[in-house]
Amino acid sequence: MPKLDSTDGPAHIVGPLTPHFYAPDAMRPLRAKEHFLQADTFVALHQHPWPQLTFSTRGVIRLSTQDGSYIVPPSRALWVPADMPHSITLIEDAELRTIYLHSWVSPAWDKCEVLEISPLLRALMLALDTTPDHQPGGDPHAAQRERWIAPLLVDELERATQIRIDVPLPADKRLRQLCETLLRHPAASATLAERAAAIGASERTVARMFRSQLGMSWQAWRQQAILAHALPLLARGMPVSQVANASGYATDSAFCAMFKAATGQSPTAFQHKKTR
Known part of the structure; x- marks a missing residue:
């Protein structure tokens, strides 16, 4: 890890x-x-x-x-x-x-x-x-x-x-540090507890800060950040398997399920629309 x-x-x-x-x-x-x-x-x-x-x-x-x-x-x-x-x-x-x-x-x-x-x-x-x-x-x-x-x-x-593909960032310096680390390395598979420890906070505290400062859960924010990273790669024609790996997903199917739930279409369908 x-x-x-x-x-x-x-x-x-x-x-x-x-x-x-x-x-x-x-x-x-x-x-x-x-x-x-x-x-x-x-x-x-x-x-x-x-x-x-x-x-x-x-x-x-x-x-x-x-x-x-x-x-x-x-x-x-x-x-x-x-x-x-x-x-x-x-x-x-x-x-x-x-x-x-x-x-x-x-x-x-x-x-x-x-x-x-x-x-x-x-x-x-x-x-x-x-x-x-x-x-x-x-x-x-x-x-x-x-x-x-x-x-x-x-x-x-x-x-x-x-x-609209912006990723909101918090005002709190420690939480922003956590967010910036994920944006730099979206493939990192560390848990929220491990990320919280890296900034000297507990998992519960960080989860609460996401809701109070950004109005969303850690899981929702991470998905938004991953989508913002993945969409340009897909638009350039990068194979879905490579995009999934670069986004921190162990399997293509897990990445595709997340992408379809968030956008209403599969990564392949998104790529085909961009190339028409």
């Missing part, structure tokens, strides 16, 4: 990836940046006075705020409002892209939104110049292109399908 280490953490910790070099303004209402990051990299908690759209062209990421954690595969983007503290964990090697928006063009959304990326939205985001302010050699027509692209990109954002 995997050992739970209360000090377990990501292999690589980096700063907020220099958002000040990409600050949007009235002349450049959209700013784009890209970073290639390794799996198990953690981008430290940070915030900025403009909203952002985060996505990856390859690889799955997890963005966390004070209230929840969001799994973002390449088929989706995550809207993060201005001034909201957030951190990012790389679940896989990923090409991370971020679009910053000036307030006069951005939607008036006050909470995080997971959005399906349409082909047009993807093309618009990838068409933006990613040269930082302090580096020469960018597109001399970038500012003009950004002003042209902005209204169409925002219209496409507002048309995008919103998806």
